[in-house]
Structures are given as structure tokens and as C-alpha cells.
Amino acid sequence: MARTQGSHAGTTGPKVREVALRLFAQHGFAAVSMRQIAREVGVQAGALYLYTPDKQALLFELMRGHMEELLAAWTPPGGGPMAQLEDFARHHIRFHLDRPDLVFIAYMELRNLSPENFAVIEGLRGAYEARLENILRAGMAEGVFDVADLRLATMGLISMLTGVTTWFRDDGRLTRADVEAIYWDMVRRAVSAEGAGAPARAS
Amino acid sequence: MARTQGSHAGTTGPKVREVALRLFAQHGFAAVSMRQIAREVGVQAGALYLYTPDKQALLFELMRGHMEELLAAWTPPGGGPMAQLEDFARHHIRFHLDRPDLVFIAYMELRNLSPENFAVIEGLRGAYEARLENILRAGMAEGVFDVADLRLATMGLISMLTGVTTWFRDDGRLTRADVEAIYWDMVRRAVSAEGAGAPARAS
């Protein structure tokens, strides 16, 4: 049945990226060899170079694809800053929990990018952070939020929300919906103007 | 002046660890060779094995030392849970900003540890997280804090506080004291019972 040689009609390209992603996340970019990737894809090492000019381009395309999907997957919903912040926070958690490997390498392997590639990824990351900062800025103007520094609040919230990927397990004590609700509650309270936020959490 | 050979009276050992730390943080454990470490220390590669049984033990000792120092450097001060939380948060930020390289590798290189070594580091990390969780639990009992889930609040706060190391620069817009104060304000508001916290931030 399964051919062990010959053309594979466009399935090898995606498979290379999928295997590389998994191995990079598991062992780290530098610790994974092209031969190891080839073995798990089911081809010889030389064949990988039909799908990537070199090893680092393989990493860069994974990271760029991830960041571009992150930016494409969310646009601010209608409603005020509070509703937008809730949507952003919940979407951020969902998106990141769905892609733990990509999140991991997009953080950890930045230092393995060439300076040009690094600049591209940092630009995309900055664009994403700016969305949250804009929501907070709008809420400050309306008096709905009260933060001492827009940039710090942005970075603090993103760190907290992204950190979920380091400990969440699907077979754990809480569901994704639980986590989403509880984190949103902490986010809201961290930035709400006193007395202006949503009603206190049910308890 | 500087000898290029011969005994160096106990200065080489610390230098090996110092150089390894810097290079591991910069390029990643797997990407750094023993020859590269030796070159920057100023010895030949073989001499490194007088100071470490192998490359992985070098990494493990850096991580273990870091975690043990983290645990030794703080004990709960007197006062109630609110005062303890403030002290914990401020100390966490200070300690981590003082050791960005160690913080980085203690997170990123966990996957390069043997299972036994990994278990040791995870145990130390758990002990540290338990301290924050205990403060939150005590505050809940007193009605000073209000969190929906102790474990999630613990992980959320630690993620936020540790995240400072990813963007803080000493020549940036804000001082360490600024950052400490602003983060503490967000932490306090994220977990305080309504109406029970410290007075609202001056604005």
C-alpha cells in the first residue's frame, strides 16, 4: 500500500513543516537535525531541501505563519472597550491553548533567527501587542479602565494570558472555559476603573 | 602578565559556570559547544571536564543553584496577607530583573534535563509557587483577597511578574522602582476583595 519512494503529490511539504514544528518544540531548534526530521517524515535528508532552502528558513516560516495567523484570526468586535478587552482576552487564551507548540517556539527560538528574520517576527508581535494597548487606551479615555501605564499593562496582561500554555492540561482539574472565565475575571479587575467595571464576579 | 597556562587557583571553576550561563542564555544549550565555552574561559576543551562531569550537569547545576537561591532569598515578612503579597511581588520582580540570564535558561532549557534532574527543578519550582499560593489562601480566609481559584491566581500572577524580564531594559522609559510599583498595583487589584484592598492608586 504505502509507497516508500517516488512522488507524493504535495503531501510531503506540509508534513515536513508539521514534523519540524513538533520536533523543534520538543527538543529545541538547535538540538534537532535535518536527518531526524527526514526520518520522521519518511524521506531521506536530501529531499528536505526541495521544501526549504535551509534549516533556519524552516523555523522562520513556522514562526511567521503563526504570527500572521494570530493577527488574521481576530479583529475588534463592536461594543465598548470592556467588551473588546473581554473578547481579546478570551480569544487570546483559546488561540494559544490550541497551538502550544507554535506558541512555545515563537517565544523560545527567537534567538535562532537571523537579524532580518528576527525583525520581521518582532514587527508582527508588536502589531499584536498594539491591539491590546489600543483597547486599553480607548478604555482610559472613556474612564472605563484605570491603568498607571499603558505599555506595562499591555505587557503584564499578555504575559499572564500567554502563561496559561505553560501549565494547562486538557485532562486537568479545569476546562478551557473555566480557565478562560477565571483569567478574564483577573484581567478585568487588574485594569478596571474602581466602580466602573462589570459587576463583581459571582461567588 | 596573564598566564596562559598552569594552575589558576580556583578561578576557573566559577568562570566556567559564568561563561556557560551567558552562552546558554544567548544561544541555547544545544547550540553551545564545550569548545566554545572553553575558548571564552581561556582553556582547552578537555580542561572543562575537571569542573563538570559533562555538559548537561553544567546546565543542571546552574538551574538548581538559581532555584535554591530563589527559595533562600525570601521568607514571608510579618504582617497580614496583603503586606506579604506586596513583599513577595516586589521581591520577585527585583530578584528576576537582577538575573535575566538565569531566569531565561531556568524556563527554556527544562527540556534538556534528564528526567531525574527535571524532577528536582520542578520540585523546587513547585515549592516557590506554593509560597504565593499560601499567601493567597490566607488572604482568602481573612476576606482580604477574592480569587476564583487559588492555583490559577498563583500561576497568573507568577506569569505576569516573571514576564517583566522579557521586555525590561535598564535604559528604558521606566525605572525598576516604577515597574515594581505599577505591577504591584495590578497584582493587588487582580486579587483584592472589593472594597477591602489598599486605597486606590493615586492618579
Add this chain to the structure above:
DNA sequence: GTCTATAAGTCGATAGAC
């Protein structure tokens, strides 16, 4: 305490057959 030399193997990437 450090050196030199070396074992035994892996690395990324390319050339050319099919």
C-alpha cells in the same frame, strides 16, 4: 590544573543518478 591528540560519531548542505 592544563595541555595535546584523538576516538567515534554527527552535522548541514550539495551533486548527480533515476
Add this chain to the structure above:
DNA sequence: GTCTATCGACTTATAGAC
């Protein structure tokens, strides 16, 4: 589109001289 074979350089770790 994939294979085999290969280049030149690099790897961790050890042995034994000084």
C-alpha cells in the same frame, strides 16, 4: 520528487604527557 553518496567541518568526551 526522491534517492544515494559524499564533503568538510563540527561534536562530546577521554587518555596520557607535563
